[in-house]
Amino acid sequence: MTIPVLRASSPPARAMLRPENRKRSRRGKKGTISGPRARHLSTSGSTLLELRIPVLESDAPDFLVFVNARSKHTTSLLYREGPLQAEFESLVKRSTAAWKRIQPEYAERGTFDENFSRNATRLRYSMSIQEVIYNRQFWFFQLRDSFLNQKTFRKWDPSQLDHYVLLPLDYGFVNNADCVFVSHYWRTKDHPDPHGIDLDQFQRDLGMADGDWSGEWSFIWVDWTCMPQSPRTPDQKRYFRRMLRCISMLCRDCCMSWRFPDFRPRAWVLAEIAEYCLTHRNHVVTDDNRKFINHLQEMVVFGVRPVLEKYDYKCTSESDMRLVTGWLELDILIAQLLPGDHNVEYVQQILDIINRPYVGSYQVQPLDNMLIDKAAGIITYKGVKHHFTPIYDLSVDS
Structure with missing residues (x-):
């Protein structure tokens, strides 16, 4: 089946760097700092000035300083030659x-190839991992061997890049043949699993010698390992906030693995289970996810908020709770308006488009009578308006 084209519209986007003419800075004499060289970068919506300031001590890094000519906002991107750059x-x-190696199962081949070319160019012209974080266009996924051979969950570390692969946000790259999403409770505030109890179970599930699953997956996403953790730099905070709002894409497009030793009303876990259950033809019911699934069924009848309040679901952050509530309401509305007779892959792609941070509203094709406005929290379908908690935040999503 050919996936219909979705027309997207969005608020003005933050300026995007176009690095095709980027050159690396030269080094002068040791112990001196050369004067910054400035040039304009072509952008969408505003002008950026790039000030390249090489620091010339033998062990000192270079900093690329980007200045937005309108807002005067500056961002420093660390660039260092040597082992880290290698x-x-x-x-x-x-x-x-x-x-x-990815064979997109649902995305149109031509669209995938176009996205491949654009993302490959963007990544190859990036000068450092800090620039990748600043641009917020790629997921960090841990490599299979790294995951299976660790004793405790590895904390995200941008200086240990050999454990990772980057996958674009665009639809089709993250997929359930190559990628696994891990859902679990955090055992402590400072570390999700300090003694490796949950990790041991996941490793057995996902491919150790006595494992129960023979899937040939390659990459895995664990929040502690694949998202910047505290303390975060300003750019890491921006990256974290942006990608947190896209977690639904991972739950929807990855193969999912979970471990919940007992029931706890964790709103993020409920949202992850919702994406797994509501956007696939079939789902597995186990003793440890059964209550979450039952609560989703109650939400279809009684609404999201009453059920969240009834079972006292919480997030650590109040802003996260609003986001989770909005996504639960949206998922259930989509499931009700586009029931099982619609192509599941089509629904997944619709939701992936909605998840794109820079998309505020769009008309779904060929369903010309469906308009989704995530900024206002309204789905208009066949002339009827359906409301959900708005999930677009200009300060984060632009």
């Missing part, structure tokens, strides 16, 4: 090579 270049090559 790891980054290896990460770029490893990532683009992995994309070539």
Whole structure:
């Protein structure tokens, strides 16, 4: 089946760097700092000035300072030659090579190839992992061998890039043949699983010698390992907030693995289970996800908020609770308006388009009578308006 084209409209986007003419800075004499060289970068919506300031101590890094000419906002991107830069270049090559092996099951081949070319160019012209974080267009996924051979969950670390591959946000790259999403409770505030109890179970589930599953997956996403953790730099905070709002895409497009030793009313876990159950033809019911699924069924009848309040679902962050509530309401509305007779892959792609941070509203094709406005929290379908908690935040999503 050919996936219908979705027309997207969005609020003005933050300026995007166009690095095709980017050149690396030269080094002068040791112990001096050369004067910054400035040039304009072509952008969408505003002008950026790039000030390249090489620091010339033998062990000091270079900083690329980007200045928005309108807002005067500056961002420093660390650039260092040496082992860390070699790891980054290896990460770029490893990532683009992995994309070539992906056979998009649902995305149109032509669209995938176009997205491949654009993302490969963007990544190859990035000068450091800090620039990748600043641009917020790629997921970090841990490599299979790294996951299976660790004793405890590895904390996200941008200086240990050999454990990762980068996958674009665009539809089709993250897929349930190559990618696994891990859902679990955090055992402590400072570490999700300090003694490796849950990790041991996941490793057994996902491919150790006595494992129960023979899937040939390649990459895995664990929040502690694949998202910046505290303390975060300003750019890491921006990356974290942006990608947190896209978690639904991972739950929907990855193969999912979960471990819940007892029931706890964790709103994020409920949202992850909802994406798994509501956007697939079939789902597995186990003793540890059964209550969450029962609560989703109650939400279809009584609404999302009454059920969340009834079972006292919580997020650590109040802003997260609003986001989770909005996504639950939207998922259930889509499931009700586009029931099982619609192509599941089509529904998945619709939701992936909605998830794109820079998309505020769009008309779904060929369903000309469906308009989804996630900024206002309204789905208009066949002339009827259906409301959900707005999930677009200009300060984060632009």
